[in-house]
Amino acid sequence: MLGAGIHNFTKTLLKAFREAVIDPELGLALSDHVTQAIRRGYAIGQKIYKRVPQGYSLDHPLADLLRYSGLTFAMEEAIPPALFSAGLADQCFEIYQDMVPVVTWLQSMKAKAGL
Secondary structure, X not given: OEEEEEOOOOHHHHHHHHHHHHOHHHHHHHHHHHHHHHHOOOEEEEEOOOOOOOOOOOXXXXXXXXXXXXXXXXXXXXXXXXXXXXXXXXXXXXXXXHHHHHHHHHHHHHHHOOO
């Protein structure tokens, strides 16, 4: 398993995340990153809330993302043959390259919130 992201947002970061999700520009970018990650076979984790938080529209196109308490992306698979070869670093690098847009988005979200 290889993963990246933030496992559990602090209270301040959770608020910043939710505001970024409803931001037209940041929210659209996150939606694109999530869609691409799913297409590539990554698991997205940390949706724990049963409903959209109070104060946010249930009709928002990204309302489901408001139910996340963190944002992680992971690749789980059987032990690859590369694990026992010099190719392991290259395989890990390829997977982590796929995750760069999400990590960059999280950094942008934190910067916009002044965190």
